[in-house]
Amino acid sequence: MSDTKKFLYVNRRAPYGTIYALESLEVVLIGAAFEQDVSLAFLDDGVFQLTKGQKTDGLGVKNFSPTFRALGDYDVTKLYVEKESLEERGLSEADLQEIMYEDEDDDWEEKPSIRIVSRAEMVDIMSDQDVVLSF
């Protein structure tokens, strides 16, 4: 049996207000060292985690959103964002950060990590996983 499993990290909460989003990202970064097949899902208020132009100076907490742009270096290149969750919050893909990775199987071409998927597609993505961690 292969030691590689499909891990999905489900991010459902806003980036600030609670610590779930930050501590989820910490798991993703540590987990990257285990060379598993990793995907991230963003739904409900979790879609706010990827918005651009976050400023946290007034909150006294770290703005960790730039870290998402480094995920490609950790071979974390599949960030699924639920379309309906964006729309329900008046957001669109244009409100999200541009997050790219270099595809080693395609002459290191730069490709977007964010993939907008429908709620129905998200169901399929979740069913396809071995381990789902929800934050």
Added chain:
Amino acid sequence: MKFGVLISEGPYTHEAADTAYNFVKSAIAKGHEVPRVFFYHDGVNVSTRLSVPPQDERNIQKQWTALAAEHGVDLVVCIAAAQRRGILDENEASRQGKDANNIAEGFRISGLGQLIEMGIQTDRLVTFGD
């Protein structure tokens, strides 16, 4: 079947640690294996030996400590989450220059890698949280 368990909410405020405890006890009673339970987010607060709930209430930490002793379940507390919330073992207390530690018997502090490893090595990872 081999289960891994993740607890991500704190004791008493939230029922997650109680439900997880009942789940682990039942799973083992039915012949399943639960090699490890991982405590994350406020779940790390289960591991302080300094909590003193009223005598007619359950003591969640003591329930887990007894379960670990009886069935050899590895109770792992995330070090990063623990440090934020003031959960320290003897080593960490001395490393951080603190005058006390509070981790209860049966629990050990380690890294998030233990959570990922649990996901890899078990058949199912079950999360108890919000």
